[in-house]
Amino acid sequence: xxxxxxxxxxxxxxxxxxxxxxxxxxxxxxxxxxxxxxxxxxxxxxxxxxxxxxxxxxxxxxxxxxxxxxxxxxxxxxxxxxxxxxxxxxxxxxxxxxxxxxxxxxxxxxxxx
Ligand code: AMP
Ligand code: ZN
Numbered sequence: 001x002x003x004x005x006x007x008x009x010x011x012x013x014x015x016x017x018x019x020x021x022x023x024x025x026x027x028x029x030x031x032x033x034x035x036x037x038x039x040x041x042x043x044x045x046x047x048x049x050x051x052x053x054x055x056x057x058x059x060x061x062x063x064x065x066x067x068x069x070x071x072x073x074x075x076x077x078x079x080x081x082x083x084x085x086x087x088x089x090x091x092x093x094x095x096x097x098x099x100x101x102x103x104x105x106x107x108x109x110x111x112x113x
Contacts, residue, residue, distance in 0.1 A: 001046040006097035010044050024060065025067045027102075036105025037075055041068050047098040050087045068102050077104040084112075 001007045008014040009028065016028035019039050030038040043060055047053055053061060065083070072081045081104030086093040 001097070004046060004095075004097050006040075006042055006095055006099065007046055010042075020067060020071055022067075025064055027067060027071055030101065035103040035108065037077065037081070037103065039071060039102040040099045041071070041102055042097060042099045048096050049093060049098055050085050053098070064100060068100060071102060072104065075104070079107075080104065082108050 005014060009016045010026055016026075018026065018028050020027040020041075024044055025041065026044060027039050027041040030040050041064055043057075043064055045057070045060065047057060050061075068083055081102060084101040084103060085091075085099070086101075
């Protein structure tokens, strides 16, 4: 997707502070963090949103969550963390490339509005 900012981050056209990368997944620091730890974890394959995930891509979604678990462990988030996916208009999704926010490093408030 040539006009997708996260695809441009994957290609290196837009710089990012990478946390983890393999052939399927990229994780990088959110440019506007809302918690001491705020990392975005994305599949390299362009998927518009969770609502658009195909059945054959569900294994990839599980794989992404394994990466999230590993990053949380590596960063020492032993007291817990939160994973957020904003989906679509009502979900407040701004970037139309599937991404999961990994938030932690403080006691997070709940519920979200
Ligand atoms: P969402 O509202 O769930 O679509 O979240 C999009 C997130 O992407 C926001 O938290 C932004 O701060 C973040 N973001 C946008 N552009 C960049 C960028 N170039 N590098 C890192 N994070 C970004
Ligand atoms: Zn994309």
